[in-house]
Amino acid sequence: MTTPNSQVRTGVTNAVSSYVMWGFAPIYFKLLHDINASEILIHRVIWSCLLLAIIIVLANKWRFVQVIAKQPKLLFRLTITATILAVNWFLFIWAINNDHLLDASLGYFINPLFSVALGVIFLGERLRKWQKFAVFLAMLGVLIQLIILGSLPLISLALAGTFGTYGLLRKKMAVDSFVGLWFESLLMVPFAVLYWLFFTESASSNMFANTLHLNVILILAGVVTTAPLLCFTAAAKRLTLSALGFFQYIGPSIMFVLATFLYHEPLLDAKLATFALIWLALAVFSIDSWRARKALKST
Numbered sequence: 001m002t003t004p005n006s007q008v009r010t011g012v013t014n015a016v017s018s019y020v021m022w023g024f025a026p027i028y029f030k031l032l033h034d035i036n037a038s039e040i041l042i043h044r045v046i047w048s049c050l051l052l053a054i055i056i057v058l059a060n061k062w063r064f065v066q067v068i069a070k071q072p073k074l075l076f077r078l079t080i081t082a083t084i085l086a087v088n089w090f091l092f093i094w095a096i097n098n099d100h101l102l103d104a105s106l107g108y109f110i111n112p113l114f115s116v117a118l119g120v121i122f123l124g125e126r127l128r129k130w131q132k133f134a135v136f137l138a139m140l141g142v143l144i145q146l147i148i149l150g151s152l153p154l155i156s157l158a159l160a161g162t163f164g165t166y167g168l169l170r171k172k173m174a175v176d177s178f179v180g181l182w183f184e185s186l187l188m189v190p191f192a193v194l195y196w197l198f199f200t201e202s203a204s205s206n207m208f209a210n211t212l213h214l215n216v217i218l219i220l221a222g223v224v225t226t227a228p229l230l231c232f233t234a235a236a237k238r239l240t241l242s243a244l245g246f247f248q249y250i251g252p253s254i255m256f257v258l259a260t261f262l263y264h265e266p267l268l269d270a271k272l273a274t275f276a277l278i279w280l281a282l283a284v285f286s287i288d289s290w291r292a293r294k295a296l297k298s299t
Helices: 004-030 037-058 062-069 072-097 101-123 129-149 154-171 177-198 212-219 221-238 241-245 250-262 269-298
Strands: none
Touching: 004 072, 004 221, 004 250, 037 062, 037 072, 037 177, 037 212, 037 221, 062 072, 062 177, 072 101, 072 154, 072 177, 101 129, 101 154, 101 250, 101 269, 129 269, 177 221, 212 221
């Protein structure tokens, strides 16, 4: 018999596992540094789709597939989220393999605050004064980089924008997370296969000519995509969203450490100032959220 405490412990273990895996994912993609980002995306789509299909069958979720398949409007909405997700996946792979891991890290630090802004704009959510201050600090961080470097952190903003928009759209769909992701992957597969057959002419595009080692790494793209999601879904079932949100900074923090100390990407003063303001904004936002939850429990 499981107790509430054991459920929470299991939830925490799964939450930490999912964000740690997401944080260390760049090491996997760096193994494919010499392969084009679009080709890596093809493998990510195809092998994720296959692995998710196996999970759906083993978890006896096929009935959810049948329900979605009978709803054209829902399939159309999943086509939109699939497109946004494909762009996000491509940008992430491209950023890592073109030495922009710091930008990817910044993007996922910005993402929670970007999601808050989307909630205000599209869901009518209202911000408390300290939340407004946190959003202001994040905007100031981006503005500093624009002033000092003369350019916006476009990769960071694009990653935050696509992932935040994807989360907003998926939040409004009553769809099982695995089944929804499988449909999104399935909708990407025809385009991935067509691109693979007719537009990919690299030395690694023919898997029959590749070494076994390279093919195993390519196929593992499905595991790298799906495994963190398995843990994340298990955590979401056992923890509140606010508690789950506490762990979301693990991933970009690991990316920041990898970029700075393992891959030695240059941390310019402007980027460091941007990171500092984003970190401060997240600290303000987290403390305010914690105080709000504490006040709500005491009433």
